[in-house]
Amino acid sequence: MKRIILLLLTFFSLTLSYSQNLYPEKYKDCSLSSFCLDCGETIAKPQSSIINELLDKFDKKSLSQTAGKIEVQILIDEYGKPCLLSSLNQTNISSKKLGLQNAINSTSSWEPAISKNKKTNSSVSLIFEFENGNFSVKRRIFDFKNQSNAKSVGTPDIKGTDKEKLSKDWTVFTQQNSELPWDMTRAVANDLDNNIWIGTDNGIVKINNGQWEHFNSKNTLISSPPYNKNETVSVRDLEVDKNNNKWFIAAWDVYKYDNKNWTKYDSINSPINWARKIFVDYSNNVWFTSWNGVAKFDGKNWSVINKQNSNLPTDKTIGVHVDKKLESGLEHWKEM
Template sequence: MKQILYIIAISFFPALLNAQNLYPEKFEDCKLPEFCLDCGSPQAQPPKTVFQNILRVIGEKNLATLKGTIEMQILVDQQGKPCLLSIDNKTNLGSAELGIKQSVNATENWTPAIGGTKKQNSSVSLIMEFEGGKFRAKRRTFNFTNQSNMKAAGTPDRKGSEKGELGERWKVFTQGNSELPWDMSRAVATDLKGDVWIGTDNGIVKISSGKWQHFNSGNTIISATKYNKAQTEPVRDMAVDQKDNKWFVIGYDVYRYDNRTWTRFDSLNSPINWARQIVVDPKGNILFTSWEGVAKFDGSKWSVMNKKNSKLPSDRVLGVFVDSKGRTWIGTFDGNVIIEKGKNTALNDKSSPLSKAYISKMWEDKKGNLWFSLYNEKGTAAGMYMLSPDGKWERLWKDNPTMFAGNSINDFFLDEEKNILWLSQNNVGIIRYDIVGKKTEIYTTENSNVPSVNIERITKDREGAIWAATFAGIIKTALK
């Protein structure tokens, strides 16, 4: 059996008392009436065999081909019995095939958390990263200082730019200095009127002309969390369509807000099942990526593109995009395809970066250039690329081919007016790239007031300021 390469802790700051499903794939048979996030002094501790047991069930054959990351939320009761509550499986194999639930639940008892003199029910998060038949293991740890909020700061995995080289100043919005309902935020977008929308792990905010309007489980049909009815399910992604409808992935369902009425789409009235990313195509169709293919809504009817009916390499879809020529680009963990006029073509030309890494996001600029963020934890192909209309590829940061190998691109935003490319890099921070001047500025928690190394969506408001959702508040560039 392969050995653990290292075990580290990722510090999380102010967390919840009554926790929730942290990850999209949940297991209903794992229940406790109340538990807290990695609480106790001491905290719950796993047996030394925990990772070996998981690897034993995965098996040597699967381990040899397994690549990607699995993050697990494990409940540990007062007797130390573990059970798998939720999981975020970003590997090339399914959770059932890997036997994750079986292996976690069959692990020998943990040492339970202690609160004062009593044992406590607690939630613990473990991360396993797989590549080349080897793996690394991490534990997310939570530190309670404010039980009415949750945020994660963290230490960057790589060094940012020197402070003197940074040209932007950031304003940080948190629950403490603004009307933001929750510091942990994953989504931000600008609507057609120029209003900014923020999706947090406990409610949505609309900012219009400096006024903040709140949407949550108390004043909409959005579901509350299962373990705390006073808290709203987390917003995982959002987008705005051509009719100014707002679309949200909230918890495990999709919601549409047409500026008057909320509509929910779930497994009962749609093919939605753990939607991850929302993309609006040029015709106004709404596309949702998932681990079961791509769901498409044309305003009245639903359809699905998957391995069975569209010859996708895998149903585990990372990204999707429809360009101005009507071509649908789809990135999966097992390769990329393009669908044009009903014909599916695998993008496996060895001269193209699309044969070596997987599409996580795309964008088309006004000149017809296609921009790609590509994901692959193995090798050096991951990164940012541009494909010109005449078919020529250009790689950004080509002199640093491993820049995005271990720390993937969560999102990017192309500011065409200023020729600036913005990227959020996982466990690093936010990157500003001057396309003309070829200058890179990397903002982290160590060299700036950017509050977290976990940054998700990026947008631009009508005044030209850049906004980004982080796990410790919302950040906005100060206009010069």
């Protein structure tokens, strides 16, 4: 018997009516162009039978082989009709093979969101976790009344060490004791001038001899998240090349800072689509993993390694390394 659990996962944010795909896999069958993110005094709710319905709708053979996580954004119109809008598939089975879109779109109508005593269009996010033929479901709830930043204040803890000595040797920087704009940080690098760069979920900081300088959506090309124009999208990775250029992945686009000017690289002016990681090789080529394979930029020209022109089994790549012999010693991983 398959074990299926419905849980709730809270995400803190602000609300704004908008039309936005949250995830890279986009579906075109949803007709509405305007909706709000998990909004309403009463949020949209599925029928109690939805889990069993999804179990029946998923491709049985694919479900038994699926391992990993899929996060989905579902549009629920004012009549409660569900429509898969976007997804982030981190499993070993494609969304199409699993029958994700058909499964979600053919489930029973939800109870729509209600705002100011009126039914309204909204989008909700669910997280499916698959393992050994089982799956669980979490709902990501965007809590607009209790917006809060992650609280990371604490004592460093590494097993096998003297905690008291470790606490004296290490300093934990937070919003409470520094100019850090957000406690959630994903990337850090040292540049050629020995400045420290930190990428956070609300902008970038540069530390030079104890002086903090801030870079965000107000003074760079980096955009704001759609739900809060006063913040900056998450910086997911950063590297410094041999010319001391700083490269950032913010949200899913790439930005270069040459210490004077900012340049943005996205699917319009580069082969990058949903960038994941950056690597600078010995020849100062900058490599980017993405949903369209691995892109290389030599300072002037772009080239791509993908499923069509190489032995890559998938275009979804999140790691790349070039060895010391300057051969393309490519390492890749499927999203698991």
